[in-house]
Amino acid sequence: MEDRRFEYEEFIKNNPKSHFMQSIKWAMVKSNWINEIVTVKDKNGNIKGSMSLLIRKVPFLNRTIMYSPRGPVCDIHDIETFKSLIMKAKELAGKYKSYVLKLDPDVEKEDAEFNRIVAQLGFKTKNDSENFEGIQPRFVFRLDIKGKTEDEVSMIFNQKVRYNIRLAGKKGVEVKIGSKKDIPEFHKIMLETGIRDEFVVRNASYFETMLDCLGDNIRLYLAYFNGQIIAGTVAVVYGNKCWYLYGASSNDFRNVMPNYLLQWEMIKWAVQSGCDIYDFRGVSGDLDESNPLYGLYRFKKGFGGKFTEFIGELDYVFSPFTYKLVEKGEKTFRELRRRLFVLKNRETKTTSKE
Secondary structure (H helix, E strand, C coil): CHHHHHHHHHHHHHCCCCCHHHCHHHHHHCCCCEEEEEEEECCCCCEEEEEEEEEEECCCCCCEEEEECCCCEECCCCHHHHHHHHHHHHHHHHHHCEEEEEECCCCECCCHHHHHHHHHHCCEEECCCCCCCCCCCCEEEEEECCCCCHHHHHCCCCHHHHHHHHHHHHHCCEEEECCHHHHHHHHHHHHHHHHHHCCCCCCHHHHHHHHHHHHHHEEEEEEEECCEEEEEEEEEEECCEEEEEEEEECCCCHHHCHHHHHHHHHHHHHHHCCCCEEEEEECCCCCCCCCCCHHHHHHHHCCCCEEEEECCEEEEECCHHHHHHHHHHHHHHHHHHHHHHHHHHHHHHHHHHC
16 A cells, blocks of 8 residues: 555656645645545556545535546546546546536646547536636746756846845845744734635644645745744645745735745745746736736736636536536635635624724
8 A cells, every 4th residue: 555655646746747736645634535546557557647536525415526636647638548537536426426526737728639628528617717716726827947046036036026035134034934833823924814815714723734744845934023923925845846825924014025035935945846837826817907816916926927827627527416506506605604704803803902
């Protein structure tokens, strides 16, 4: 069993479509989901395609959802391998009574051949969201750092970004790598950010689990000013990529530009780790300057990455009736959860001040 796990991890890490969410370590983070792994091998017995599947019961129904985050990992234009992976997932769907297999692959929207393949295999494509309605962000910024030195990478940034990085240092901002003992303080700032920007924040225990399970692949970066934590980020290095996963900043001391210095420290880790890509993760696809999320787009754009649109969510439906039933309420539930989170935490903050 241990040999098979090692073989799988080595395949994932060394594949061009490598993604930490397809690793066994990530499945350990998602311990409230059942994890199954399907693979396809070549004639020599070597893995040539795989999917890590996360399976969870749908509330109030005798059905489960099957999800492969950023899967599959394979030559995405090899239709036979892709089809074999889907058929193996279909067998497991019968075992677990799954109504759908959801994918959101690391494939850009303009890949015409892949679009043709998923249509041929019978997937439903969901790419109508412009903000953060999907499970994973559909729009990201990606910085090509392959073979580049830190100096070469910094010259890709616009002049204002380089200035703000230097300014943070001059103002006395110091970045340190945190540990589990720093999670409570980081989480306080995370909550502050969630209330300000109106998004749901995970429990502190989730971030502790991430540090435990991902080990050397994850870092918690903390920005200090006058001895106190004023901002923090979480980054993951896996395979040939580094991802900026979470970010939080206090409402105070934003003028000392800690977020710019934090990004630079994470990018330097990616360069030192020999990564090809630094992924800034999600931005809005609505580029109207009146969009409340435009500031996030402008911040990440300043680092010179490529604005990338993925193909979106792909649904392989096993039970059409359940699919219609569940999908209809999914978006409503997420929006309600977000509103309740913001309302509850704003009230809590107001009460604590009184």
